[in-house]
Amino acid sequence: MSLADHAFSASQILDGPDPCPGGETQLDDLRGALTIRGQDWENSRQNYLASYERLQDEVSATAESVRTVISSMLVAQTAALSEAATAGAHAIRECQDARSQICAKAASLRTEVDAELAALEHVAAELALRGFTLSRWDAPPHWTGSLGPDTAGAPPWVARCLAVQTRLRKLQSQWRHLHAQRQHIDAHTRARLEALLPDARTAAAGAHPSPAADLTALLASLPSPASVAQLWSALPEAARTRLIAMCPEQIGNLPGIPYRDRHRANTRVLESALAEARAQEQSWDASATWLTRITTPSERPNPWTMRVTVLERLWQDFVSSPGAAADPPRFLISFSDDPERSEIAPPRVAIAFGDLDSARTVATIVQGMNSSSEHYRQSAATAVELYHSVGDIVDDQAVVLWMDYTSPTTLEEPLLDRAEAGASRLGEFLDTVAATRSAGEPVRHTLIAHSYGTAVAALALHDSPRQVDNLVLLGSAGLPARVSDTAELAADRVFAMASPDDYVALLGQSVGSHPVNPNNPYFGATVPRAADSSGHALFPAVSSENVSLDEVNILPGETALLTPETGGSNATQAYLAVVDIVAANPDAQWLEQCLAPPQLYD
Structure with a gap:
């Protein structure tokens, strides 16, 4: 009689998700995700260093104070990124060590379960010769002979079967504990890594931070409008144009940016605001207002009309007209x-x-x-x-x-x-x-x-x-x-x-x-x-x-x-x-x- 005849299998005992399925498959997946995040950290660090080197070359000698501010800021940013990378590597190593231990324990449990199942198969064969049957691996032996269903007076083979079943239950409990350990380690490691990233969603998607956004944030964090003005004047015209195109909301209202450049940024924002207001005006639902009961739809004022009117006037005076040439x-x-x-x-x-x-x-x-x-x-x-x-x-x-x-x-x-x-x-x-x-x-x-x-x-x-x-x-x-x-x-x-x-x-x-x-x-x-x-x-x-x-x-x-x-x-x-x-x-x-x-x- 084989285990298959009794439907005995390790999958019945080691139930639930395998804490180490396919060997290192999940660990490899995690390694891949962490590698992408590590690349994000490195790219961010390189962006800061590149910005620093570029600014060192371009900032004139008269802006030494600005250079000092930027230098200390970028050094601090680089140090923070390095600390995050070190902490992330440490978290990864700890996770790998813990998972290796779990995999070793899981392999040991498999070996023990296989041995106990072999013993159970041997005992089941002996029990079958004496009129006992096992419906499941964890069911008590059922006697079909003259002793009746009470196994208290059964032969020693029944006691051996029950002892094997008890040991298998302990192994099953250990297996489930390993699975819970694995889940806890995964969740803890991911939480540690997410805390190290400025934006977990961006990092998970593998997106790299925008150099323009980095430089705009750098400008906004300078200590005074004079510092911003000195740094802005040191940037090449192409760089200023890119920053205005990519970050107009910030540049248009940033103290220290020359007013002609702020005008260029603000007219971009104005055009976007006008397009959005027009869309809101068109989509406004006249029925969704408290005036519904006392007015007809044609009598209900559209609340977006006034904003659209103001933005259209501004657009007419500053975008469609000569503006700076007036x-x-x-x-x-x-x-x-x-x-x-x-x-x-x-x-x-x-x-x-x-x-x-x-x-x-x-x-x-x-x-x-x-x-x-x-x-x-x-x-x-x-x-x-x-x-x-x-x-x-x-x-x-x-x-x-x-x-x-x-x-x-x-x-x-x-x-x-x-x-x-x-x-x-x-x-x-x-x-x-x-x-x-x-x-x-x-x-x-x-x-x-x-x-x-x-x-x-x-x-x-x-x-x-x-x-x-x-x-x-x-x-x-x-x-x-x-x-x-x-x-x-x-x-x-x-x-x-x-x-x-x-x-x-x-x-x-x-x-x-x-x-x-x-x-x-x-x-x-x-x-x-x-x-x-x-x-x-x-x-x-x-x-x-x-x-x-x-x-x-x-x-x-x-x-x-x-x-x-x-x-x-x-x-x-x-x-x-x-x-x-x-x-x-x-x-x-x-x-x-x-x-x-x-x-x-x-």
Whole structure:
């Protein structure tokens, strides 16, 4: 009688997945996966080293400090990769050792099982001669003779059979324990290796990191905009173009990148954002809205329409039009979605009129409550007019319309949360303007803030190492209490102007967290006369949202913002004061004559 006759086999005993199937098959598979990951580590290390060597060759002697930063950073990155490779190799060796031990134990168990099965076959043959049968290897012998089913008085051969079965059960338990060990070792090793990789999915797919992404991350981690500017200027033009094409979102808003290059990157992002918004507008489901019950589909507004409209205007003014070749040249120097608003909100932007990288006279306009790119054209038209007016006095001027912060709503205006967040972004921008030009190249910078924007500007310059030449506060809705006088602001000169009937400014100073009136004498600002002007907007709009920037023609006598001789009001006097402040007009005797006692709201 053979084991086959009794259906005895090792597979019945050594059940479950084999902890060492096919010898080294699974181990070979794991080795292959780990080899791919090891290649990823090595490729990353080589990319960093190649970038370092390339930059060492290209960075000039004047950028030694940048080279030092890059060197230490790349050495640290290489060291981290080497440590990861060493730890990974150690984990692999431990896994191989543990699996070798399991395979050895599994082979030993197979030998023992084969021996016990041979013994069981011998005993089964003897039992069969005496009327016993075995239905399974682990079943008790069944006696068909005169002793009946009770095996208590069975001959010694039955006891031998039961002893063999007991030993086989122990071997089976050991086999299952080996299988559990194998699973634990595999899971533990894979977890250790995944923890060593920056992106496990990328590594598992065998994808290699992008050198452009590596270099962009390297630029973003440099300690200052000046460091970024020095490194960027050391890169060849082809490399800069590749980085702009591959990482436009990062390059377009990275402090220290020249503004012409940021414009190239941001127009790419703008085109992508417009395409996505148009697709969302087309796919919007009018039935999936709370207005379903009270309106018909044709009456339900598409929430994406406003964003599409704003992006189309930006595209028309900065992509399809001459842009940098216009008069004045215009650049989209910042472009990003507003994380504080919904995805359908207009983007945060900053627009430069004139070459901000080389301009020696710069004016930056910061707007207040409820300002956003939704109405950028009206504000941009005023910025264009200021550009031309300043250009009548000086050359190499630039005017920046800075809308790169989340302005407060009417309910948020009494608080300083938006001002503090905006001040951080504005301060970064002010640092960047100085960083993108050659060492020692002078720039005269005037910061012009209106309404709630005055709180943003004051916080950006409060106890700050940065410095602007002039700070102009128009129709201030109040400064934070911590800014008690001009001595606490990093500005050479501070000017304040407001209309006597500006009740919006008065309300802002009376209610909320920004009570300081910069027009009061204790503050110490220079206050040009604007006593006969009216309302909160000292600069009336000169255009509409439906007029593209190419169609804005500023001609003498056409607006109320040019000169008193053209019939302007005292709002025009306020405007002229700003022009002369920005341009440092040496012939502005009338400005001194317009000085008046500060207007008091208390």
